């Protein structure tokens with residue numbers, strides 16, 4: 091799958107959480123907007139097969155034709171009803187489970203069934219110590235120097251395709267993203283965390299290759315629609331900011 095889509099051109103991804111509540115009609119309205127390049131289904135807490143399949147069915151029923159990706163955080167919730175998978179590896183995890191342990195377990199359990207062309211690895215650096223993801227992975231919060239070193243590590247040592255700068259729940263430091271952008275040689279940069287307005291989407295959209303919006307969908311769907319509307323009208327991510 092991944093070799094057939096221009097995922098490096100994705101500007102905005104929506105991340106839908108099976109554990110979060112939203113009215114179905116509002117979600118379907120959001121999914122009908124044209125400024126969405128891909129939808130990720132995933133989250134950190136209470137992800138089950140049941141709530142994942144319910145959400146996937148709603149997305150399949152909506153007026154959305156783009157890529158539908160599952161970000162795997164629970165082995166038992168892996169679904170076949172998606173186009174592809176993003177597999178997180180948390181570089182700054184304080185426990186090896188989130189860097190290597192869960193992955194070994196998963197490969198031993200499902201290895202014979204996995205079509206690896208459907209899998210893309212994301213190297214996470216979790217920067218907000220108050221996020222559920224940070225607590226779950228016992229993340230060792232990086233400073234600016236650490237973050238830049240992680241970038242070099244994944245480009246030159248591990249050769250991973252995506253650096254995911256994860257501020258989940260909090261707006262990050264644009265200066266850090268600027269430094270990553272200036273140094274970047276190979277790894278595509280995902281930024282996610284606290285995007286709640288058009289100026290914030292523009293700012294992080296100009297620094298990261300792809301921005302991910304999560305909580306806003308549930309907290310202020312109207313604001314998300316403003317961002318998507320603005321993007322469709324101005325094509326700001328593709329034209330103004332991608333150089």
Ligand SMILES: CC(C)=CCC/C(C)=C/CC/C(C)=C/CC/C(C)=C/CC/C(C)=C/CC/C(C)=C/CC/C(C)=C/COP(=O)(O)OP(=O)(O)O
Pocket residue numbers: 107132133134135161162163164165168169170175177178179180187188189192193194195196197200203204205209214221222223224226227256258259
């Ligand atoms: C059909 C078939 C067999 C398909 C194959 C599927 C496949 C590719 C299997 C791979 C096998 C494998 C290697 C499995 C391991 C899976 C696994 C459990 C890996 C660990 C993943 C991981 C490191 C999770 C940690 C948490 C994390 C980074 C989650 C990502 C999502 C995230 C950060 C959400 C935001 O959460 P947050 O905002 O903090 O919290 P809220 O939910 O409260 O908002």
Ligand SMILES: O=P(O)(O)OC[C@@H](O)CO
Pocket residue numbers: 105256257258259260281282283284285302303304305306
């Ligand atoms: O929920 P928010 O803060 O938008 O963050 C998006 C995403 O990076 C979460 O994994």
Ligand SMILES: [Mg+2]
Pocket residue numbers: 258259304305
């Ligand atoms: Mg979240």
